[in-house]
Amino acid sequence: MLRFVICNSTLIKSNKKVKPKMLFLVSLLIFGHFGLNLAQDRPQFIDCYEGGHQTGDEVYRFNATIPQLSEYGFDDRLSSYCLTGNWIMYEHEFFNEFNSSGDAVVAFGENTCGDLPLWLYNEVSSLRFYGLQDDWNADTINFFNREYYEGIEYSVYIGDDYIEDGELVKSLITTGCSQWSLYNKDESVCVCVGPTDQDINLDGTCDPVFLGIEVFFEDVYGKIYKIRKECFCEI
Numbered sequence: 001m002l003r004f005v006i007c008n009s010t011l012i013k014s015n016k017k018v019k020p021k022m023l024f025l026v027s028l029l030i031f032g033h034f035g036l037n038l039a040q041d042r043p044q045f046i047d048c049y050e051g052g053h054q055t056g057d058e059v060y061r062f063n064a065t066i067p068q069l070s071e072y073g074f075d076d077r078l079s080s081y082c083l084t085g086n087w088i089m090y091e092h093e094f095f096n097e098f099n100s101s102g103d104a105v106v107a108f109g110e111n112t113c114g115d116l117p118l119w120l121y122n123e124v125s126s127l128r129f130y131g132l133q134d135d136w137n138a139d140t141i142n143f144f145n146r147e148y149y150e151g152i153e154y155s156v157y158i159g160d161d162y163i164e165d166g167e168l169v170k171s172l173i174t175t176g177c178s179q180w181s182l183y184n185k186d187e188s189v190c191v192c193v194g195p196t197d198q199d200i201n202l203d204g205t206c207d208p209v210f211l212g213i214e215v216f217f218e219d220v221y222g223k224i225y226k227i228r229k230e231c232f233c234e235i
């Protein structure tokens with residue numbers, strides 16, 4: 001039985017079996033950047049440190065999806081980070097796709113730093129961003145083939161489109177402030193996802209929205225066929 005807890009802007013999921021499975025969302029957006037120019041591009045990067053509180057002899061900067069940190073000699077070495085953008089750090093290689101009991105940490109923000117929770121210290125083996133690389137606040141919807149944003153991120157959409165493999169979608173993340181309409185093939189089902197007006201931050205940005213489709217949208221689970229930017233579903 002999974003536990004799914006949302007406290008303020010911190011999201012924790014854990015599976016209390018022999019090896020706990022946890023997902024930890026750190027919101028780092030709230031303070032300190034109210035004066036930003038919203039038109040400014042915000043490329044995504046993550047600086048990885050071996051020691052806590054951004055210490056250690058070397059800093060590894062990544063700005064791309066890294067399925068195997070071992071290729072960079074940094075497997076199971078990450079303890080703290082500084083980043084801009086939307087990043088997920090996974091316990092196992094290939095984004096936990098082949099390990100159903102893997103842990104993961106989600107962190108997002110602008111030029112912000114943090115330490116991993118102790119249960120992921122020196123355990124991270126893969127990492128990736130979601131959304132657009134060159135502007136982490138751009139409007140996107142991102143689909144994953146496993147619950148909790150693990151496995152293959154096989155689709156990123158920025159506008160209206162059709163999806164061929166909707167049955168594979170197990171979870172999704174939206175970035176930016178747009179909502180999205182998800183339809184089944186005959187459009188008899190329509191579900192809107194994404195932030196609401198109440199979710200807009202003081203600086204005009206929106207935090208990512210994380211959704212497990214099986215949990216939240218049973219009607220459209222396994223049947224997503226069409227995507228439209230903005231919400232067109234009748235309430």
Ligand SMILES: [Ca+2]
Pocket residue numbers: 076090091092093122123124125
């Ligand atoms: Ca590992």
